[in-house]
Amino acid sequence: MIPVLLSWARRCNVPPKKLLIPLSYAAVLGGTCTSIGTSTNLVIVGLQSTRYKGKDNFGMFDIAPYGVPYALWGFVFVVIMQRFVLPGNSSRYAKDLLLALRVLPNSPAVGKKLRDSGIRNSTGFTLAALSRNGVFNKVIDPESVLEIGDILYIAGELDVVEFVGEEYGLGLVTQEMERTKLDAIASGDAESTAFNETGASPYKKLIQVTLSLGSDLVGRSVREVQWQGRFGLIPIGIQRGNGREDGPLSDLVLAPLDVLILDTTPFYDETREEFKANFEKVRAIKDGAAKEFIIGVKVKKGSEVVDKTVSAAGLRGVPGMFVLSVDKADGTSVDSSDYLYKIQTDDTIWIAADVAAVRFLSKFPGLELVQQEQVDKTGTSILYRHLVQAAVSHKGPLVGQTVRDCRFRTLYHAAIVAVHREGARVPLKVQDIVLQGGDVLLLSCHTKWAEEHRHDKAFVLIQTVPNSSPPKNSRMIIAVLLVIGMILTQIVGGLKDKEYIHLWPASVLTAGLMLVTGCMNGDQARNAIMWDVYLTIAAAFGVSASLEQTGVAKEFANAIISIGKNVGGTGAGLIAIYIATAILSELLTNNAAGAIMYPIAAIAGDAMKISPRDTSVAIMLGASAGFINPFSYQTNLMVYTAGNYNVREFATIGAPFQVWLMVVAGFILVYRNQWQEVWIVSWTCTFGIIMIPALFGLLPTRITEPFESWMDRTAAKINPSDALRRYRSARLVRQHTNKSGAGSSFNDRDLDAIKASPDHSSDESRSPKKTWSLPWKSGNKA
Known part of the structure; x- marks a missing residue:
């Protein structure tokens, strides 16, 4: 879901960070609705069955009366609070970068007024200035008509700005390109072409650096520095603020602690003393030279991408993928810069993609590989197909031959899907490629191929591509029916209060039938077994037994019992069990938290006359409550990496979410015997929360716009991240004020520069409102 969600977010102009944390939370909360929803639930079910020897067995949907309202109220929190606590386009890397984008010849924005182009309507960035024929203008008239070659200076994150460039036909401009163009205009050669006309990424490998306080670059303009000669670097962008107004990248004056985005050249070496003396906090952030394959996909009849632009079809904004061109069914071609062309049936879309993106494309509904006919001729059943990367030997028999001449498919029983060649884009037609030593072939072949040709x-070098088996669409209905059948055995048994077949043998039988009917092969079945989960479940029984036999569980259980007696009722005891498990889940893995807490909770539950099922429910809900720490749950860790979050951003939403669900779980556990009423209230409130925004959208804009503006201002004021930033900036100003009063070299101009720095501004408004003085220009060192 992560790549699909990222693509969808870009198309809808929604910051991906607004969606990835809710995606993780949805996966966690969804797992609390059935006993097979998470591995933790299976651990608790196993521990309960072992302890009570088959009495009061935990059914598949026994947790649903409590887990469904729990999930619904979690959904309500995310909907209500997303504006206030979810991060926007911030990341662990530099934000509010000043980057330059050039209007390409075939951009859909050419000839349109800026107001009507759609660029200003995109979210996550700010249009800071426009440069035309060397004239830099910060006051942009919305009625201005965009022309080919206009340079737009945009402030935002690199990922967002790049996506906007792909969407509207704007090419990223490096400082070197900008300087060449400005110099050409100054010399009267306005037709100089230093730009990448395709809009593809002009960089190789990007790094982020911070300019050291003692750097000899401080006080010099970007133009004056010999970037390639001294450091092997090319400037791409610079963080705004830090005591200066926006301007052309080449003319910006460097200041201490400036954050720069730089491209690397073959002469870059971060171990050189000169580099260390000028830069600190070096981070690698993007690899534009990652292994790239040219792959073609054909649009099938009835595909959902038909009559959609490449962007609307979801093929732009996908990490590691860039659309090159479209071959129409009539034999003509459409360049990638034609952003208005609508895809038709039998069109062939040529894409530059890394391995992960190729895997994504191979499973994209409505598209099939151009080489699919060759793949089918290998004779390998779809059940045993997958992708393999194979590097051609420099002294091997394939060098110097075309794929067609060497009869690769016949000789090796594999089809070449795409070819990667270092430093070059190979021709689009695979059969006519002359193979060279070092070429990396992406093959569709049998699962045993890599072992046979090692x-x-x-x-x-031969390396398999994980999870690259093509989707078996013809077996989809069979798989769905088998899963529904397994679930129905548990539903019918629950309704009639009779177990026709236990969940474990029902699951094994379903998996066996999937093997027999060709829904998966034996290797896939074995690889799907999560041995770490089984080992955790097995170890959980030992942990449970040791805690109980050593008396540790009894001591903790007595504390829970005393809470129940002092507060009154069994509900208080269950709440204590939930809270203790939730806290452990933030510190340990969810499986470990459940295993440690079960014997303690079971002893306390038995003493307080709580049913084993209710005790298990409290632990299941608590063990899944890992929301503050990104490392407490697998899904958290997955989106943490994909969204470039930091720990503080997770805690900003996770802490209030944890408190909210503690309150929700308390009500659910206290009123567990009236779960029908809890269901009715939960569904009614959720429906109401969904309908309010829908009804609000029907109101006239004269009412909605002021309200939205007020909500945005309120969100900015109470957002914990912004509040912390304002506090730090105010503290920094006070410190320098005290130093100034004590006779230090800081003066009012230094304070102005601090106030204008990025740390003193919110993410939404970092551009200084007036011209700030530069301390280093007047001899004062900050």
Whole structure:
């Protein structure tokens, strides 16, 4: 879901960070609705069955009366509070960068007024200035008509700005390109072409650096620095503020602690003393030279992408993927810069993609590989197909031959899907490629192919692509029916209060039938077994037994019992169990938290006459409550990496979410015997929360716009991240004020520069409102 959600977010102009944390929370909360929803639930079910020897067995949907309202109220919190606590386009890397984008010849924005182009309507960035024929203008008239070659200076995150460039036909401009163009205009050569006309990424590998306080670059303009000669670097962008107004990248004056985004050249070496003396906090952030394959996909009849632009079809904004061109069914071609062309049936879309993106494309509904006919001729059943990367040996028999001439498919029983060649984009037609040593072939072949050809002299390196088996659409209905059948056995048994077949043998039988009917092969079945989960479940029984036999569980259980007696009622005891488990889940893994807490909770539950099922429910809900720490749950960790979050951003929403669900769980556990009423209230409130925004959208804009504006201002004031930033900036100003009063070299101009720095501004408004003085220009060192 992560790549699909990222693509969808870009198309809808929604910050991906607004969606990825809710995606993780949805996966966690969804797992609390059935006993097979998470591995933790299976651990608790196993521990309960072992302890009570088959009495009061936990059914598949026994947790649903409590887990469904729990999930619904979690959804309500995210909907209500997303504006206030979810991060926007901030990241662990530099934000509010000043970047330059050039209007390409085939951009859909050419000839349109800026107001009507759609660029200003995109979210996550600010249009700071426009440069035309060397004239830099910060006051942009919305009625201005965009022309080819206009340079738009945009403030935002690199990922967001790049996506906007792809969406509207704008090419990223490096400082070197900008300087060349400005110099050409100054010399009267306005037709100089230093730009990348395709809009593809002009960089190789990007790094982020911070300019050291003692750097000899401070006080010099970007133009005056010999970036390539001294450091092997090319400036791409610079963070705004820090005591200066926006301007052309080449003319910006460097200041201490400036954050720069730089492209690397073959001469870049971060171990050089000169580099260390000028830069600190070096981070690698993007690899524009990642292994790239040219792959073609054909649009099938009835595909959902038909009559949509490439962007609307979801093929732009996907990490690691760039659309090159479209071959129409009539034999003509459409360049990637034609952003208005609508895809038709039998069109062939040529894409530059890394391995992960190729895997994504191979499973994209409505598209099939151009080489699919060759893949089918290998004779390998779809059940045993997957992708393999094979590097061609420099001294092997394949060098110097075309794919067609060497009869690769016949000789090796594999089809070449795409080819990667270092430093070059190979021709689009695979059959006519002349193979060279070092070429990396992306093959569709049998799952045993890599093992059979590991010692083949034609290849120097063979590596399988994980999870690259093509979707088996013809078996989809069979798989769905088998899963529904397994679930129905548990539903019918629950309704009639009779167990026809236990969940464990029902699951094994379903998996066996999937093997027999060709929904998966034996290797896929074995790889799907999560041995770490089984080992955790097995170890959980030992942990449970040791805690109980050593008396540790009894001591903790007595504390829970005393809470129940002092507060009154069994509900208080269950709440204590939930809170203790939730806290452990933030510190440990959810499986470990459940295993440690079960014997303690079971002893306390037995003493307080709480049913084993209710005790298990409290632990299941608590063990899944890992929301503050991104490392407490697998899904948190997945979106943490994909969204470039930091720990503080997770805690900003996770802490109030944890408190909210503690309150919700308390009500659910206290009123567990009236779960029908809890269901009715939960569904009614959720429906109401959904309908309010829908009805609000029907109101006239004269009412909605002031309200939205007020909500945005309120969100900015109470957002914890912004509040912390304002506090730090105010503290910094006070410190420098005290130093100034004590006779230090800081003066009012230093304070102005601090106030204008990025740390003193919110993410939404970092551009200084007036011209701030530069301390280093007047001899004062900050």
